[in-house]
Amino acid sequence: MNLVVLGIRGVPAAHGGFETFAEKLSLHLISRGWTVTVYCQEDGDGEIYESYWEGVRRIHIPVARKGAAGTIVFDWRATWHALRQPGLILTLGYNTAVFNVLQRIKGQPNVINMDGIEWRRDKWGLVAKTWFWLNERVGCWVGSHLVADHPKIKEHLATRVREAKITMIPYGGDEVLQADVSRLIPYGVEPQGFSVIIARPEPENSLLEMVRAFSLKERQHKLVVLGNFAPNENAFHRQVMEAASDEVLFVGAIYESSIVQSLRFYSRFYLHGHRVGGTNPSLVEALGASCAVIAHDNHFNRWVAGPEAHYFSDESSCAQLFDQLLDDEQAVERMRSASRAKFQERFTWPQVLQSYEALLTQWLPDDR
Template sequence: MSSKNLYILGIRGIPAQHGGFETFAEKLSPYLVKRGWNVVVYCQEDSRVRKYESSWAGVKRIHIPVTNSGAAGTIIFDWKVVADSLKHDGLFLTLGYNTAIFNTLQRLKGQTNVINMDGIEWRRDKWGLIAKTWFWLNERVGCWVGNHLVADHPKIKEHLATRVSPERISMIPYGGDEVLEADPNLLSVYGIDPGQFSVIIARPEPENSFLEMVRAFSCKKRNHTLVVLGNFQPTLNAFHKRVMDAASEEVIFPGAIYEAPVVQALRFYARFYLHGHRVGGTNPSLVEALGAGCAVIAHDNHFNRWVAGPEAAYFTTEDDCSLVFDKLLTDDYAVLAMKAASRLRFKERFTWEQILSEYEELLLKWYPSR
């Protein structure tokens, strides 16, 4: 049997440097290569060099140069990627729908394209009207032009089923690594000890409940430290300033941390992992928290409840969150039960072994026969 060709579009490249989809592609690509696939990943280069190719872990990478930065650069990159993809044969996997309007060309050419539709991007508070309109339009287009759609959460599948037939949608969540140990010495630079702190790891945006969680923690002395990761720029961002101004002396802001061993130690040794996301499907950071056996305190919505399960603690308002701290910061038995439940939920549904196997099964089903 001849090798099957898979082209991965929609990300900036591998190895991962930017986000959840890049990490997913970094896991899926070598997995498929080991199983006999030819995998090609398009990578964005912020330079004026010509297009070139390279190899990483047996995966072919096509490097596309883009001189623009930011959102404009990403849109131009996606356009160039789709234009290049029209020259190739095989199956195409597009991660995200933000420029799905370009994928129309693939549909017109008769290429088979499976699109992971990500979260409901146009509902996010951070976007202005123009951006929200662009995302809403591209979500619609993605539903039309994708031969098959992937939703990473049952509620995202329900949402997409208002656009297309449910038979055209598969639900496969995001995966994570199981963390069974971490280096406690990595905590010393932050002046914290195992079990004596809790952690928030997210983009510091209003929809992620940063202000509510920090206020809830800071309303009284806790004899505990809250570590808030993220790229805070209080002189440039009014929301960042409000969060930092609301923080008590027991809250620390070490900035954005990208070193995986440090982040793993912060999760693994935290008393609680706080997850304030109000919008989205299966959030990678929440899955990674389950994989590290974190006791989870999360905003109460159907996205988080499905991922973290019934044993996590939930809050809706700032007052709710404060009461959760009041109750659980001194209840060691409850914390141990929450940690055990997180590991169980992770093994039930979010190991990479399960996720990657489900993806290959889907890709084999949609591989073009001609």
């Protein structure tokens, strides 16, 4: 039972949701007797080499170019190299699905997780949106089977291919029952004395609306914003920071999981402004930490967070939620309990990984 994973930067996870998922899935499958190979992107020049991590076979591909161009080069080299690997391919994301035509031609089974609707994101220009739109179409065609991480993503993909070709499996998360309160000390905040935003600072993630809503008046409360802001280089970043009151703390991007867990676990509210996408990993992780969720009102967020979360559509309605909920202990406790229940219902890793294993087993090559 051989699985080859394409589409991510590698394991162990150090970059994002897909890497975390790949790490969890790889370790689960290895414990179940599978052989798992993951392609890993490395900076610099040199030859392709192999290593092992926790039983995972890693194929390292050095790439000298940086940014999106480097990722495209890596995806091409990894996809080409994977043609010589036995077993089943799992491709995470469709951003370079045009390369997966190679698997289609060779007859390698390839299950593709189609991620979100990338070409709808505001941050991309016309060329990038066209590239993503094209690759979404190609991915639907060349994939042996497709995974959607949200019912609305499945509905969207079903306008491209027959519904029987799509399986809906959401993203998973860890349940957080306790966290290190000392991790709050560097930020000068106390448990329940702050709310938190964890998001890339892009217009589609409603950062400006949430910061403005919070900053309309003094709250006797802090808003901690995690994200990589570069106000000297990005006009939107500068606009968000200029709109913030003194009670808003921009703490940068934090990748140490224990710190992020503590900020979620001890927050008053977790604010989620994402307007585009499927099952967002950060929102799932907030449910796993029993956060009281205030989210942008759209069908993606409502399915994940459920009816007991509170939703805003614009700056004004977001400000009203702060006014209504900030001092309402009973409402906060109801929201936290509902988040815990929703997480247990459909987003635990055992549920997600077992669903993936069942699907991947169906698509293993017959010659195994």
